[in-house]
Amino acid sequence: MIVGGPGSGKTWLARQLGLQYDLPVHAVDDEVWDGNGHLRAPDDIDRRVRQLTAQDKWIIEGGNGRTYSDRVERADAIIRLAPPIWQRLHRVLRRDSLQIELLRWTLRYDRVFGARDCRALQDGSETAICIDIRSNKDMQRLMLAGIAKS
Template sequence: MQRISVVGTSGSGKTTLARQISQRLAIPHIELDYLHWEPNWVEVPNDVMRDRVSQSLAGDRWVVDGNYSIVRDIVWPRADTVVWLDYSWLVVMRRILWRTLSRVVTQQEVCNGNYETWQKSFLSRDSILLWAIQTYGKNRQKYQALLQESDCTHLNFIRLTSPAVTKDWLLSL
């Protein structure tokens, strides 16, 4: 495992796991949210995102986390491994609720000077909680289908179905 893509629904723990993999394997960690979001939650244009990702993945060793379909055709052909955090709905919802509450209360930066707020997190159509609820089932179907495609046969695919399984797998690296 030299080039690893960590995927999963919002709140599943992609970034946390990618950081842990990065530390254990001593390889760079690339967080797609940092390449996608500018200050004030401004999304970069798709061509800028694609350029940023291409440049970030120029090295021979990395772990990248994120679900951005606009760059999957850049990430997955270069990757040798995809790690899918396929946790239960209850685990994901509990994690994202706790993470969001914690970020709002502590004013922890998410990325590039962006912060979650009560308004944005709990009362907005742009709520990460709402996004997670709406995309959970779609993401599970999407990754199951994607990994059956012929252009993914070069990938070592690792499906982790619980935090305990993930912990054991990480310790085995």
């Protein structure tokens, strides 16, 4: 389970770990939006994410706090990405150009959902490997060492 704000590196890390550990990778955003770019109903989103969580093996990256407890309960590892805000803003600008609402959301993310992401680490700490990534150096260590209980 990988969580963090926009531009934190969730998708990149999920793909890297998926290749490294031969696991299927799923993005919550793919369950939030339909093929035409329309927002799905909350119950539909939750049902879809819970179906992914019910699989034997997975990496699920992204939000949807209503399903955090389901994922925390089944996760072998929980990774929270929280690089500096300037880095996230830079990545969002590079990836999505000048989308003002997404930039605003990036600025607000920690205030709105930061505590929820921290709780996911705390809630899973007895049953899962919990990793808090706050810098490029932390990410390099993870990629070199792999996921192991420290």
